[in-house]
Amino acid sequence: MDWEKLGLKMGLEIHQQLDTKSKLFCPCSSNLTDKKADYKILRNLRPTQSELGKIDRAAFQEARRKLRFLYEAYSQETCLVEADEEPPHPLNLEAVELAIVVASLLNMKVVDEFHTMRKQVIDGSNTGGFQRTGLVATHGFLETSQGKVAIENLCLEEDAARRIETTNKGVKFRLDRLGIPLLEITTDPSIHHPEQVKEVAYQLGQVLRSTKVKRGLGTIRQDLNISIRDGARVEVKGVQDLDLMPTMVQREVERQIKLIEIRDTLIKRKASVEDEILDVKSVFEDTDSKIIATAPAVKGLKLTGFAGLVGMEIQPGRRLGTEFSSYAKKLGVSGIFHTDELPAYGISSQEVDRLKEFAGAGAEDAVIIVAHQEEIALGALEEVKRRAIMCFEGVVEETRKALPEGNTEYMRPLPTSSRMYLETDIPTFTITRQKVQKIKNNLPELPQEKKERIESKYNLSEDLSSQLLKRDKVDDFEKIMNNLKVDPTVVASLLAYSLRELKREGHSLDRLDLETLINTLKLLEEDKISKDAINSILIHVSQENTSPLEAAEALDLLMLKESDVEDIIQKIISQKEDMIKQRGMGSMGPLMGIVMKELKGKADGKLVNKVLKETIQQFL
Template sequence: MDWEKIGLKMGLEIHQQLDSKSKLFCPCPTELMDTEPDHIIERNLRPTQSELGKFDRAAFEEAMRKLHFHYENYNDGTCLVEADEEPPHPLNREALEIAVTVALLLKMRVVDEFHTMRKQVIDGSNTGGFQRTGLVATDGHLETPRGRVKIENLCLEEDAARRIMETEDGVVFRLDRLGIPLVEITTDPSIRDPNQLRDVAYQIGQILRSTRVKRGLGTIRQDLNISIRDGARVEVKGVQDLDLIPEIVEREVQRQLKLVEISRKLQERSAEVLDEIHDVSGVFRDTESRIISSAESVLAVKLRGFDGIIGTELQPGRRLGTEMADYAKKRGVSGIFHTDELPAYGIGEDEVKELRRELKASDDDAVVLVAHDRDKAEEALREVIRRAEIAIKGVPEETRKALSDGNTQYLRPLPTSSRMYLETDIPLFRIEPEFVERVRDNLPELPSEKKERIMREYGLSDDLASQLVRRNLVEDFESLCRFRVDRTVIASLLAYTLRELRREGHDVDSVDLEDALKLLEDGKVSKDALRDIIASMADEGTAAEEAAGRLNLLLLSQEEVESVIDEIIEANHDMISERGMGAMGPLMGQAMGRLRGRADGQMVNRILREKIQERL
């Protein structure tokens, strides 16, 4: 696509948990619990008006779902602060120091005072109905091959509670994650190319990895802000795979372009959404559709001028009808039916004709059905009506969920500024210049700097150095370099061999690598034998030398190696006579097969070459 022509603008928000000893506003640990909870508390949450008397639209829509929330908590792992039964404790200085470290690495300006704000969140993920957050730094930047990208803000905030399951009347959360410190890093919307967006996400991720942050699934989350000239700003939540970012952007742009096209068609048709819901249960009295026959009622709405539009594909496998269904599902139904896809699902052609007659629908009109109990069906159709009205206008501002195939799914409207207000229980925290300078004097080495240094100091290739940095293995590598062993062997072992063994099911994390490398340093095994020795150590729980002995991988003496090679030479006398030194390759293969890691390859090559030359 011509990104400039369509006016593509993108920004990035990254949320990263910090590896501090305690939570942001209480002394509880920051580790997740895997045992049964000790207590459960229950809450209902509702939106409140801002100082200007306005409701945040995202909070208001969550309230419409009328959900009930259950919170699992522990005697030791959580406290009254997470339960919103006790005022927050003073700000965690360790977390603030990590946040300032990240800010300085991003060349940002640290603020003089940390003001804790309340951000209204009533999806149940915060017991008090709000998340505590505060601005730490502004005005940073990153250099990319496609130009400089501005880092607008870095905030320090609490992570949300952990969603465990959804019940019929609400959601079960666990409070072990609530309050874990995290940084939110926001770029400006000046990014114009999807690959640049991926590069920025990677660079920020690498900077974060050079500081004290948590690792593992769910500890870092990327959100994308995407808009085009005739579209609207959309926030895509929960992007996990950086390589998927360009695909997500392209498909979101495709969706918005299609919605713009649909809006123009509907306006040309003078399309209209009638706010009248009809009970059409009688039409389906004898239906063969199991879904409809088992429902308490069947309700329908007519959409004038929408025929053929609801089935329009917006993203691969997702249509405008899918968007309408996503809105309807927020009211507790499993889905919708519409005439662009009927007859189908057990609904016959005669029933479709009767349905159109019942609603006086012309050939240009579409009809949407919901089969459920009456109240939920009516609420769901109100959402369909709302989404249809939006379709006439164009592209809505939304928060959407990233799907694994690169598509996105509706979550809720975009939040507004009406959800932020000052936290009254926490005093302002002065960030002294001396504190900032002390952090500046102890900044960690950046990943790019670390890569260049280990290439220079240890003679590693670009690939090996990149792998060590990317996988946060540089410290382990430098620690093992005290052994008198080829540095490339150590780097390859950490970057590739151990990963391959893990994939094969070997528990290599419990292996004493120093014990294995000591064997290599002492000349008792060859480098080619390391993989099998480590696998055996992992499986059997034995020491390196014992594993090497059991596998018959301890190095032979030079005399023993020469004896094996002499046997091979005698058995292949005719080949040597015919090929001369051309027999070197086949015989080397036989020798290494016989010796199976019990001799150094260079030594075997040297001895074999000398023996063949003696015969010529």
């Protein structure tokens, strides 16, 4: 695709949990738990008006679902603040300082005062119906291979509750995550190529990893804003895989292009959306479709001029009808039927003909069917009607969910500024210039700088330094090197490759903390084991919960003394005198193999080579 001609614009939002001792507005632990809840809270949430008397469209959409929310709470990981039964405590200063560190690394201007705002969210992920957030810094930038990308804002906010289960009746959340300090970093729409957005995400991730942030699944979340010149801004939530980002961009652009084509065709056909929702159950009196036959109500909606377009593919494996279905599902149905895909699902061609005749649909018209309880079916078709009317706009602003294969699915309308209002329970927090300057004078080393430094200092290969950085093992590597005098390449290979290979082989390495690795490598430093014995010792330590020395003794891997090596070599050579007389020093290779096999890794190869060479020369 010609991205410049299409007018592709992208912005990135990254949400990263901070690794602080406590939460943002209370002293509870910021660690997650899987234990049984100590108590539960049941809530219903409703949208509120902004200071200008407006209701945010995304909040209104969620409220229409009329869901109930059940929250699991705990005595240590949660308190009355998470339950929204007590005012928030003073702001977590550790989190503020970490936010300033990241802002400084991104060349941003830190604000003079931190004002806490309420951001209305009524999908149940916050017990109070809002998320607390505040602006920390603005006007930063990143240098990329395709030009400078502006960092618009850096906000400090509280993370949402964990969604555990969703049913037709409601949603269950766990409150342990609610309130964990979270950084939100937002770029402007100055990213113009799919590969560039991947590069920006990687760089931001590297900056964050240089500070105290949480690691692991769910601790970092990325949202992608995408638009083209004739399209509209769409926010894609939950983009986890950096390698999938370019594919996701391309498929969203494809979707927007197809929606524009559909809009133009609808206008050309002078299409329209009927206002009346029809009761079409009588059409399917003797149907073979189990879904329709068992449904209390079957409703239909005529879309004039939509034939062939509802079934049009707009992303691989997803059609315009899939978009309609995503909107309908928000009201509780499992899906919709449409005439572009019928006959199918037990619905015969005769029933399709009768349906079209009943609805007054011609060759260019489509009919949408929903089978469910009366109220839910009507609500679902109202959503389909609303989405069908949007087709005349082409692309509409909305929030979509990232799917594993690179497609996206409708979640809710794009939020508006009406969802933001002041938090009156928290005073403003002054950020002094002296505080900012002190932090700037003690910034952490960026990952790329760290990689280049260890390459030079320890004479590591580019591959090993990259792998240590990628696997977040640089600090462990340097701690080991500061404690021991061993070959840096051996240590780097162990951390970057060997431990991962042992896991792939099915070995549990839970007991292998840094102290255990140091004690194992200390045996190498003291010439008590060979480097070839390290993996076997670590496996034994992990399985038997012993010390590295005890493991080496149990496995008979302790190195032999030089005198013992000499005795073994003398014994082997005395049995191979004929070979030595025939080949001379040419027997060195075969004998080396025999000796090493006999020693079973209990002697250093260089020592064996030296002793063997000297012994052979004695026979010549």
